[in-house]
Amino acid sequence: MSRRARVSPEQAGLPAGGGRRRTPGLRREEVAVLAGVGASWYQWLEQGREISVSPQVLDAVARVLRLSDAERRHLYLLAGLNPPTPEVVPGRKDMCDGLRRLIDTWMPYPAHIMDLYYNCVQYNDAAAIVLGMRPGITQNCLIDFFTDPLYRERSQSWERNARTVVAQFRAACAARPDDEGFREVLAEVSAASEEFTALWAERDIEDQGQVRKELSHPLAGLLVVESTVLKVPARPDLMIVLHTPLDEANTAEKLEWLASPEGRRGAMYPVAG
Known part of the structure; x- marks a missing residue:
């Protein structure tokens, strides 16, 4: 009324x-x-x-x-019905500038933004230094997880997390069963990785949440972080992934050093931008 x-x-x-x-x-x-x-x-x-x-x-x-x-x-x-999938309000499409400020403020800790299909939209300098995000890869977080040799070499928890990554992507696909974008990503990663194909066949489902990651950085050594996926209701097409240092291996101090001028000079790859 x-x-x-x-x-x-x-x-x-x-x-x-x-x-x-x-x-x-x-x-x-x-x-x-x-x-x-x-x-x-x-x-x-x-x-x-x-x-x-x-x-x-x-x-x-x-x-x-x-x-x-x-x-x-x-x-x-x-009315007692399941609501439709949220849509992006046209007036909120300019929120990317604000989200960019958010992940830049998260420095010196890694942060990036993905779309529904796990395509990386933006990432901060720490994500480039620590996770190896860079222009030369596919810029799809699912495909790069299985195909990027740099990330595979650094990730000490790769095998443990691979099952979670696939289960979470299946949950995202299930929410949009007729979406051609998901089908394209699935076709590409299936063709590129037998490991993904085997895990996909297990049909596990898992909601987005927190994932423990153990990384071996060539300059800083062991880094232990926890990634958290956040969603913004006004931009349902985007997900923010923040990495928080855990109280192990002096991770916070190491991340601060890697983001310092001294640490950047020794980085293997140039930072984003």
Whole structure:
């Protein structure tokens, strides 16, 4: 009812006029006509009665009421249906600058941003120095995990984490079963790695979370970090991966040194940018 009151007849494409209105916005009957449903049924929907509701009808009502993506998903929840996959609001596409500031502020600890398909969108200097992120690789975190010899050489926990990486990617694929982007990544990594193919055949599923990583850096020695995947509701197409040093092997101090001018001079690869 609150959203119906916010939409004027003119905004809904109805002719102006029609006499004085006791309440602002659209009448129930007008929403029903515009959404292609019965007036009584729509009234029952507003009243929260036990009626059969389809996603198609809810989408039609959301369109008439000019609901945002967040409001549309909330409507699904109110109706007792699973909400649709979140979409990127056009006005939030400029958030990348703010997310770039976030991962740069995370220095001297590694951080990067991935899209839904694990393509690396941005990474900070520490991710280049520690994880070996650089222009010469595929820039897809799943494919590089299995095919980048530099990361494979540095990762002391590779075999333990490989199963988790594959299980988490399967969970992401399962949420979008018809997405061609996932199919393309799967085809490329399957062709490049028999190890991935074997793990994929086990059909394990795991949610994104925290992963312990043990890395052997040529300059600093053993580094023990914990990666955490964060999601921003306004940008559901992106994931932020932050690496936090654990209280082992003086990891925090070593990461600070690697990010210092002295440490950068000895790095094997130039930093990002």
